Amino acid sequence: MIVVRQKPVEEICSMVARHRNVLLVGCNTCAAVALAGGEKEVDTLIELLKLTMRRKGETTEFSGCVLQRQCEPEFIEHLDDRVYDAILSLGCGAGVALLSESADKPVYPALDTLFIGASQGFASWRAECSACGKCVLGQTAGICPVTRCAKGILNGPCGGVNNGQCELGDRPCAWVEIYDRLETLERPEDFKEIIQPKDNSVKTTYNKLDLSGEGGAR
Amino acid sequence: MNTPRVQEEVGSSTGKLFAPCRAACPVHINVPGYITAIGEGRFTDALETVLERNPLPSVCGRVCLRPCEEGCRRCQLDQPVAIASLKRAAADHGAYPAVLRPRRRPESVAIVGGGPAGLSAAHDLAELGLGVTIFESKPKLGGMLRYGIPNYRLPDEALDRDIDHILEYGIEVETGVKVGTDIAMDELRERFDAVLVTAGLQASRPLPIPGSDLPGVLTALPFLADSACGEDVELAESVIVIGGGNVAMDVARTARRQGAKRVDLICLESAQEMPASDEEIAEAELEGVRIHCSWGPREVLGEDKVMGLRVTRCTSVFDVDKRFSPTFNEDNVQEFYGGTVIFAIGQGADVADLGLPLTQRGAIDVDPLSLTAGSDRCYAAGDVVSGPTKVIDAIAAGKRAAALIYRDLTGVSDIIDELDEEHAVLSKVPDAMGQKLETRRRVEMERVEFYDAVKNFDEVELGYTEYEAAREAQRCLSCTTGARLTREKCAACLTCMRVCPHGAPSGEVGGYLYFDADLCHACGACASQCPAHAIQLEGCNDAELQRRVDRCLFNPELDTTLAFVCGYTPDLLDVIGEKARIISVPCLLRVSEAAVLDALQSGAHRVVFSGCNENMCRFPNAMPLVAARVARIKSLHTEIGMEDAFDVSGEEPAEVAAQGEGVAEGGAAS
Amino acid sequence: MSLRDAFESGRFVVTSEVGPPKGTDVAEMLETAELLRGRVDALNVTDNQAAVMRLCTLAACVHLVNAGHEPVYQVTCRDRNRLAIQSDILGAASFGIANVLALTGDHVVVGDHPEAKAVFDLESVQLLEVIETLTKGTDFAGKELHGTPELYVGAVVTPDAVPVKPQLAKFEKKIEAGARYFQTQAVYDPESFKSFMELARHFDVKVLAGIVVLRSARMASFMNRNIPGITVPDALIAELEASEDPTRTGIEIAARFINDVRDVCDGVHIMAVGAEHLVPEVLEAAGLAQEVSA
Known part of the structure; x- marks a missing residue:
């Protein structure tokens, strides 16, 4: 899923300050699961913005709703935003973008989109994939070095590894983990294969994906 | 599984x-x-x-x-x-x-007997808008509640509180009127669309043994009724009570209060078989009643007044089929001395005058499904039908009769359908x-x-x-008041599963999330964290809390502090100050970030969380979640420059602190 | 004599390093180089060391070449993508810079521009392959070069890394990718280093033992705590603590280490870390001063 986090209130306020009636739109898919964009957070942010604006002497009004998924045109279609002069999206970047496309008013992001991640238990996620377009997980025992290594390097730990920890001190060394897991899987020889520099062109090629055409649709 | x-x-x-x-x-x-x-x-x-x-x-x-x-x-x-x-x-x-009287419907019902069954039926029918008149032979309503149960267990004021509230529905009452004697059943049938007989069991007789007609022999109900009305009943110094049920205990204890110095209670059953509740027996003994089990009365002794009672040993009360069939050892005889003998050996119906079909036992014979007795529009319910039962059974019977009458008179079966609706029951x-x-x-x-x-x-x-x-x-496990999932809103984030201390939410059945109610004790951890507001609690939920906050913040002052207090921590006034307006919640997790922010807009100058305390907490996972919530609320307030508007009072209440000190001292001494 | 020749002569090789200035004034760097002239076989020029922005390595190397020194051009992957790195290496070769040391580089987060974008389009193993490709006359995309660089390529290894096995596995990958010689991270325990060398001797590569001269017990403890892959044994810290002249003791420790390992490795790389003036003293104490200049 896409992991997101709410922006600082001041930043959000500065975006919506010049409007008089703002609709907060939550997203009940990734953003809700990331505990940042569901109905609960929409409600909380509305109260927070009301309070902040009132203290600033502004009269901006805030209402809220939640879409099942903001990155789907059909879900957005049903959004009735006529009385509002701005939208504040509690979705990921994709949601903000699609909302902006269909709205005839400014759409602002209330969240920062952080990474593609997996749950680590209650209220905790870890980045697991960088959507690089060329998956190497098959060679790295399922641990993504592009994502989990701070430098995203592909051929083993750098000299900064410190007791199995990354030199940045905020995570275990992905390459030590990869090495250990390859050993556990009795595939240590996989480590020896030199992984070539990444084909970054796929990131450019796949700025869109359309399977609807002839031969493409599944 | x-x-x-x-x-x-x-x-x-x-x-x-x-x-x-x-x-x-x-x-x-x-x-x-x-x-x-x-x-x-x-x-x-x-x-x-x-x-x-x-x-x-x-x-x-x-x-x-x-x-x-x-x-x-x-x-x-x-x-x-x-x-x-x-x-x-x-x-x-x-x-x-306050009672909001419903719009009056055209139908009317006569209720014969103002005991618990009749009062309950009257309440329900009047609440539904039917005209109700209660006919009561005694001077006041209440039946056995007033004339059978002694005042030391149920004072008149307590009974009258309930009755007054019931009568507020606009029920007519005719007391001192005995149906069948003062007014004929047929007249009631004519005047009312339906008649419900809830006359209870009014007959109380002695055993047909020699001497039972002697002066000084009393029966339970008149004795209790006279006592309940505040009359001094003349008793000898030594009183013998016969019977082993709760009524016998009431009689014995009432006899003590009427001045009897010594009360011997004789019952057929063994100590284990006595039908009276254990508490009643224990209290009677504590009040000086001497209980003698497994004796059968044979003769009331005395010439022209009671001198005592002769009994023989009862060797068994019931036969192999659990039927009442006492056997005696006639060689084992004992005599008790006393000037008064009171029989408390059960009550019977006294409804022969009503002209309704009766069972062999003298109870009214009703169709068990419709509760009708003999003719249409004539119903009977309560002890007069079932024989002696508990008060709450009589209430249930009255309510059932009311629902049936309502259905029969109006054709609307909602009420009876609801009563009959099946229900599942939580497991252990x-x-x-x-x-x-x-x-x-x-x-x-x-x-x-x-x-x-x-x-x-x-x-x-x-x-x-x-x-x-x-x-x-607060000892209640809050069974069935816990989490309710609205599937349409659920984002399937599984947060509930991760915070529930008992594993109540689970994803195993059919790929959907579900909550096992057996495992839920309504701590509210799941609802507090649900990002989609897909979980609500039955008890104190968001809507309920909002109502209470609004009520509490009515007419706020400039410096009003609103304190959300864990209801499970003793008296916290010292901690949060007297001026605070307090809302007690089952757990501070019930108070969302939005609720705090909303309170500040609704007039609170400051919001305080109080009483989240490890020693008092009864919910396994709650404390860290409350701590996280407090941190979030604090950080939000800091972000908007309102640090002072939210605070946590973390001090332990005196009671707990004192306990803690005691432990510490004990530890030091050892 | 080029570094390659020095290695191939079979004698004990000594290298050291200089850091480019933050700014355009290269006088101090050249002074340091001068201090080491004739005493070392080559001078490493660091590449925005520790992710702290400095004058570019290529320019610094050019200054050293112009002054008649033998520089080792350190190339990290942190700041440039594969285009920039290739073009810089070609540029260096065009100035006659023949020695390249391939490193991944410290993360920008640890340096003085922590908000910079960390590039890492390549890392050390891939960089070695890229250089190897250049030396064969094509760029990494397979296009022919006009003028092929002749490069002597080195890499680094941390023999005391924890855990060490993935590090050694990567060491082998670097050899496969074209590394001809290695400089190690600073090492202090001769026995541990010797066991590393037993493994290294299975491959056709030269190895320089990394030396950082200890100047106090505090410095030793600091390195143990803060620099990954460096372990100063407790006995040495105690020795420094007991010493009345810790700098002198540090020099002696370095000299002793060099003598302990000189039979198992091909030379030493002395990292002065701001005390280049001590390098000649270490060499003298180790009895190496004569050899190099000869």
Whole structure:
């Protein structure tokens, strides 16, 4: 899923300050699961913005709703935003973008989109994939070095590894983990294969994906 | 694996799920509902909840034989919650709601007999808009509640509170009128669309043994009735009571209060077989009643007045088929001496004058499904049909009769359908869950000492104070008041699964998330974290809290502090200051970030969380979640420059601190 | 004599390093180089060392070449993508810079521009392959070069890394990718270093033992705590603590280490870390001063 986090209130306020009636739109898919964009957070942010604006002497009004998924045109279609002069999206970047496309008013992001991640238990996620377009997980025992290594390097730990920890001190060394897991899987020889520099062109090629055409649709 | 009990959102078609206490109650009072309210100090709300199902809360709070408590899931951990005493607390400390009289319907019903069955039926019918008139042969309403149960157990004031509330529905009452004698059944049939006979059991007779017609031989009901009316009944110094049921205990204890120096109670049954409740027996003994089991009366001794009673040893009461068939050892004879003998060996119906079909035992013979007796539009219910039962059974019978009459007169079957609706019942507390729950002893109710109790007819049990009631209510495991999932809103984030201490939410069945109600004790951790607002709790949920905040912040002052207090931590006024307006919640997790921010906009100058305390917390996962919430709220307030608007009072209340000191001292000494 | 020739002569090789200035004034750097002239076989020029922005390595190398020194051009992957790195290496070769040391580089987060975008389009193993490709006359995309660089390529290894196995596995990958010689991270325990060398001797590569001269017990403890892959044994810290002249003791420790390992490795790389003036003293104490200049 896409992991997101709410922006600082001041930043959000500065975006919506010049409007008089703002609709907060939550997203009940990734953003809700990331505990940042569901109905609960929409409600909380509305109260927070009301309070902040009132203290600033502004009269901006805030209402809220939640879409099942903001990155789907059909879900957005049903959004009735006529009385509002701005939208504040509690979705990921994709949601903000699609909302902006269909709205005839400014759409602002209330969240920062952080990474593609997996749950680590209650209220905790870890980045697991960088959507690089060329998956190497098959060679790295399922641990993504592009994502989990701070430098995203592909051929083993750098000299900064410190007791199995990354030199940045905020995570275990992905390459030590990869090495250990390859050993556990009795595939240590996989480590020896030199992984070539990444084909970054796929990131450019796949700025869109359309399977609807002839031969493409599944 | 057993199919788990799934708590769906309210209004789903899967039927009702009752906590065992509620299921065991013949009128299915929403027990967890009112106990939760008391736990939060909302006595009026609690009383309203009881009144939804039982129009006699003040009565049942005192004299109900409490089938509910046998069902209480707390029995597995320690002792059942004092459900009946809490009902009394609701009636003692809550305010009876003002009655909104419904629009009057054209139908009218006569009710013969103003005891618990009749009063309940009258209440329900009048609430539905039917015209109701109660005919009562005695000078006052109440039946056995007034004339049978002694005042030291059920004072008139307590009974009158319930009756006054019932009568507010606009019920007509004709007392001192004996139907069948003063007014004919046929006349009632003519004047009313339906007649309901709830005459109870009024006949009380002695055993047909020699001497039973001697002066000084009394029967239970007249004796109790006279005593209840405050009359001094002439008794000898030594009184012999015959009977082993609760009525016999009432008679014996009443005899002590009427001045008998010595009371011997003779019963056929062995100590184990006695039908009276254990508590009644124990209290009678404490009040000086001497109980002699397994003796059968043979003769009341005396020439022209009672001198005593001869008994023989009863060797067994029931035969192999559990039928009443006593056997005696006639060689084992004993004589008890006393100037008064009171028979308390059961009551019978006294309805021959009504002209209704009777059973062999003399009870009214009704069709069990329709409760009609003989003709259309003539119904009977309660003890006059079933023989002696508990008060709460009579109430249930009255309510059932009312529902049937309503259906028959109006053609609307909603009420009876609701009464008959099937319900599932929560299972026992699973072991794994039980191990995580703390044990807590029942809060003892203050009562008059026994040597003082026998001096008068004042009520013996003094009732819980509000504080004691809240503490006792907090022992409730809040069965069935927990999480309700709205599937359409669920984002399947599984957060609920991760924060539930008992594993109630699970994703195993059919790929959907579901909640196993057996494992939920309404701590609210899941609802507090649900990002989609897909989980609501039955008890104190967001909407309820909003109402309470609005009420609490009515007409705020410039410096009003609103304190959300954990209802499970004792008196915190010292900690949060007297000026604070306080809302007590089952757990601070019920108070969302949005609720705090909203309160600040609704007039609170400052919001305080108070009472989240490790020593008092009864929810396994709650403390870290509250801490996280506090941190979030603080950071939000810091972000918007309102650090001072939210605070946590973390001090331990004096009571807990004192306990802690005691432990520390003990440790030092050893 | 070029570094390659020095290695191939079979004698004990000594290298050291200089850091480019933050700014355009290269006088101090050249002074340091001068201090080491004739005493070392080559001078490493660091590449925005520790992710702290400095004058570019290529320019610094050019200054050294112009002054008649033998520089080792350190190339990290942190700041440039594969285009920039290739073009810089070609540029260096065009100035006659023949020695390249391939490193991944410290993360920007640890340096003085922590908000910079960390590039890491390549890392050390891939960089070695890229250089190898250049030396064969094509760029990494397979296009022919006009003028092929002749490069002597080195890499680094941390023999005391924890855990060491993935590090050694990567060491082998670097050899496969074209590394001809290695400089190690600073090492202090001769026995541990010797066991590393037993493994290294299975491959056709030269190895320089990394030396950082200890100047106090505090410095030793600091490195143990803060620099990954460096372990100063407790006995040495105690020795420094007991010493009345810790700098002198540090020099002796370095000299002793060099003598302990000189039979198992091909030379030493002395990292002065701001005390280049000590390098000649270490060499003298180790009896190496004569050899190099000869």
